[in-house]
Amino acid sequence: xxxxxxxxxxxxxxxxxxxxFYVKGKVFxxxxxxxxxxxxxxxxxxxxxxxxxxxxxxxxNVRLADECLxxxxxxxxxxxxxxxxxxxxxxGKCFGAYLRGNLKCAIVIPEIASYPEDIIEVIAxxxxxxxxxxxxxxxxxxxxxx
Numbered sequence: 001x002x003x004x005x006x007x008x009x010x011x012x013x014x015x016x017x018x019x020x021f022y023v024k025g026k027v028f029x030x031x032x033x034x035x036x037x038x039x040x041x042x043x044x045x046x047x048x049x050x051x052x053x054x055x056x057x058x059x060x061n062v063r064l065a066d067e068c069l070x071x072x073x074x075x076x077x078x079x080x081x082x083x084x085x086x087x088x089x090x091x092g093k094c095f096g097a098y099l100r101g102n103l104k105c106a107i108v109i110p111e112i113a114s115y116p117e118d119i120i121e122v123i124a125x126x127x128x129x130x131x132x133x134x135x136x137x138x139x140x141x142x143x144x145x146x
Contacts, residue, residue: 019146021071025062025120027129027138034059034108034121042086047123050081051096051106059108059121060128062140069118071144076109078146083108097122098143100132107144 035058037043047055064072080093091111099105105124109115122128122142134140 021144022141023064023068023071023144024139024141025064025068027134027140028061028063028136030061038123043083046083053125055123056125056127059123062120062122064118064120096145099140
């Protein structure tokens with residue numbers, strides 16, 4: 001049996017087009033820090049250049065299910081699309097993703113030592129809570145592309 005780590009290693013060292021992971025978690029309200037980050041012109045510009053959309057000012061906070069924490073740890077080691085910061089800001093690792101099958105988005109993993117291991121933030125060109133009628137406690141499944 002091939003482990004997830006071995007699959008990831010093979011993807012990074014082969015000509016395979018992409019590797020797909022699914023993670024599940026519960027939506028929760030954050031402190032608004034993601035929205036403040038997304039408002040920054042240099043962040044918006046890089047997201048547009050790297051993902052092809054202008055992000056809605058805000059993130060969807062998702063607390064991952066315990067069984068999905070291994071995937072997040074692999075993502076932290078995987079080759080990602082990076083948001084390169086200006087002075088005084090942290091770097092962020094991003095991955096293309098989809099919600100509800102075909103809703104294009106991206107996940108962001110801030111590179112902050114104290115950032116919780118069980119949380120990811122989702123960005124999209126729309127307000128995901130409104131469009132998908134999500135509320136705190138709802139479970140979402142995210143398809144992540146590597």
